[in-house]
Amino acid sequence: MIGSGASGGLAARSQGRLKLAVSRGALYPGTLDLLDRLGVDTSEARSDSRSLVFSTPELDLVTMRPSDVPTYVEAGAADLGITGKDVLSEQQDRAVYELLDLHFGACRMVLAGRRGDQRLDEGERRLGAMRIATKYPRTAERYFEDTGRQAEIIEVKGSVELAPLVGLADGIVDLVDTGRTLEENDLEVREEITACTARLVANRVAHKLRASEIDDLAERMREAARP
Amino acid sequence: MTHPIPPGTRDILPDEMRELRALQASLCEVFERFGYGEVATPTIEYDDVLAQGDERGAPVAYRFFDERGKLLAMRSDMTIPIARLVANRFATVEPPFRFFYIGSAYRAVRPQRGQMREFMQAGVELIGSGATGGTPEVIEVLSAALDAAGLTRAVIGLGDADLYPQLLDELGVSGTARRAITDRLASHDLVGLEAEVEALEIGTSERETLLRLANLRGGAEVLGQARELGGDAVERATGRLTTLFEALRERGVADRVSLDLGLLRDLGYYTGAIVEVYDPAVGHVLGGGGRYDELMGRFGRPLAAAGFALYTERVHIAQAEEERLAEEGSR
Numbered sequence: 001m002i003g004s005g006a007s008g009g010l011a012a013r014s015q016g017r018l019k020l021a022v023s024r025g026a027l028y029p030g031t032l033d034l035l036d037r038l039g040v041d042t043s044e045a046r047s048d049s050r051s052l053v054f055s056t057p058e059l060d061l062v063t064m065r066p067s068d069v070p071t072y073v074e075a076g077a078a079d080l081g082i083t084g085k086d087v088l089s090e091q092q093d094r095a096v097y098e099l100l101d102l103h104f105g106a107c108r109m110v111l112a113g114r115r116g117d118q119r120l121d122e123g124e125r126r127l128g129a130m131r132i133a134t135k136y137p138r139t140a141e142r143y144f145e146d147t148g149r150q151a152e153i154i155e156v157k158g159s160v161e162l163a164p165l166v167g168l169a170d171g172i173v174d175l176v177d178t179g180r181t182l183e184e185n186d187l188e189v190r191e192e193i194t195a196c197t198a199r200l201v202a203n204r205v206a207h208k209l210r211a212s213e214i215d216d217l218a219e220r221m222r223e224a225a226r227p
Numbered sequence: 228m229t230h231p232i233p234p235g236t237r238d239i240l241p242d243e244m245r246e247l248r249a250l251q252a253s254l255c256e257v258f259e260r261f262g263y264g265e266v267a268t269p270t271i272e273y274d275d276v277l278a279q280g281d282e283r284g285a286p287v288a289y290r291f292f293d294e295r296g297k298l299l300a301m302r303s304d305m306t307i308p309i310a311r312l313v314a315n316r317f318a319t320v321e322p323p324f325r326f327f328y329i330g331s332a333y334r335a336v337r338p339q340r341g342q343m344r345e346f347m348q349a350g351v352e353l354i355g356s357g358a359t360g361g362t363p364e365v366i367e368v369l370s371a372a373l374d375a376a377g378l379t380r381a382v383i384g385l386g387d388a389d390l391y392p393q394l395l396d397e398l399g400v401s402g403t404a405r406r407a408i409t410d411r412l413a414s415h416d417l418v419g420l421e422a423e424v425e426a427l428e429i430g431t432s433e434r435e436t437l438l439r440l441a442n443l444r445g446g447a448e449v450l451g452q453a454r455e456l457g458g459d460a461v462e463r464a465t466g467r468l469t470t471l472f473e474a475l476r477e478r479g480v481a482d483r484v485s486l487d488l489g490l491l492r493d494l495g496y497y498t499g500a501i502v503e504v505y506d507p508a509v510g511h512v513l514g515g516g517g518r519y520d521e522l523m524g525r526f527g528r529p530l531a532a533a534g535f536a537l538y539t540e541r542v543h544i545a546q547a548e549e550e551r552l553a554e555e556g557s558r
Contacts (some may be wrong), residue, residue: 075339076511097416099417204512206510208444209382212445
């Protein structure tokens with residue numbers, strides 16, 4: 001029979017603490033709470049808002065904007081990352097492994113239009129396409145394609161709610177948490193596209209070469225994140 | 228004023244070229260030492276000839292027409308052109324054939340570090356030799372090539388391309404559900420895989436098998452863990468891998484091989500053993516390969532075959548990163 005030569009060799013190859021890319025922003029408090037439950041010391045990350053990298057005995061935490069997480073993890077600059085499913089489906093061409101649904105940070109990706117306003121339907125009926133403003137152009141494009149409709153996707157970087165108010169677009173595709181921002185801007189949800197939660201992703205090389213460390217952490221996260 | 232070049236292509240200047248040539252020379256030396264002879268094929272082929280090899284192959288980046296209106300394609304890998312070459316030029320010659328190549332291929336990818344649309348591959352094809360002798364030999368050559376490149380920490384991930392297809396057959400999963408599962412496996416979307424598997428009408432232990440296998444990787448102990456999950460397909464795949472691992476041990480290369488039952492290559496022509504190459508200093512895959520026992524038959528010369536390709540520019544990046552780490556370590 002064969003022994004376990006390879007795993008011993010592999011363990012010797014791993015180096016240093018695992019690097020975890022952490023999203024600043026809406027997912028940040030939930031991520032730190034999750035890490036607390038795993039016994040990772042997050043006090044430094046909580047008290048210092050200026051630094052970008054925090055070392056704990058178990059993990060190095062690298063903080064960044066959510067949409068940068070797949071970039072860092074794909075390149076191997078971080079071994080693991082936590083970011084929203086909205087970011088992952090927008091960046092499907094980033095080759096990262098999606099390991100775990102962490103269940104927190106639940107949001108909905110929706111199509112919204114102005115309250116009581118017919119322009120979305122009318123745009124499609126009379127002009128052949130709806131004009132949609134969004135920060136998620138690829139998600140939006142895929143959604144309209146999958147539902148057999150035509151849309152003119154307008155990518156904006158800032159407050160997307162503005163676009164229908166001033167006539168840049170007939171509607172928006174955006175991530176909605178409580179829906180208050182929509183309400184305040186006189187917008188309403190017309191269609192729900194997907195539900196999004198925080199996900200644990202891994203670099204594909206780290207997932208192979210540091211298998212036991214990553215599996216152990218993922219398993220503990222699965223327990224700690226159980227809904 | 229600057230003059231643009233197409234996205235995903237690049238110029239190479241003397242300092243880099245010198246190092247790339249040195250790398251290529253050391254790889255050549257290894258391939259020659261193992262009895263492989265160098266071949267070159269055209270960078271352009273007829274599109275329908277390439278498609279005959281693999282309709283689900285690497286994404287072709289460039290297609291165009293020649294003056295007679297024939298559709299041409301820039302090759303997206305080297306294996307299919309070499310399969311064609313063997314069928315054409317060695318139709319009546321007794322196998323096995325041992326060939327190596329160093330050449331450019333072209334893929335429709337998003338350009339980034341180490342991943343250009345035009346890239347260099349160095350690899351071998353062993354055609355006409357089955358799983359027993361062929362696969363261990365090819366992996367030994369791969370290991371020697373990594374050593375020659377100075378990547379002594381590099382690891383070869385080893386899996387079995389037939390495992391999941393046979394397992395899904397055994398469980399009677401077909402049609403869109405099967406497609407959805409293999410897509411999730413290929414992108415290693417474990418959350419999506421769990422949802423797809425949950426929707427199947429199969430028993431709890433079968434569900435468990437589908438999910439657990441995707442994550443089983445490490446030393447020889449994973450074969451035992453896999454076997455505990457049970458089932459005929461798993462039994463056969465672990466049997467194949469056990470035999471192969473034993474042969475690799477005899478050749479002295481088992482230590483750098485990590486078994487990975489969730490491994491899937493993105494090219495459709497693989498059958499049986501598949502490999503991927505990793506180095507701890509870089510986050511991307513340095514190369515890969517495996518058995519392709521059915522590909523030659525599509526060109527009318529049914530022969531068992533195996534091979535691998537290294538992305539030489541990525542290997543070069545790994546060399547530089549390893550050097551940098553070693554310098555930092557000694558400081």
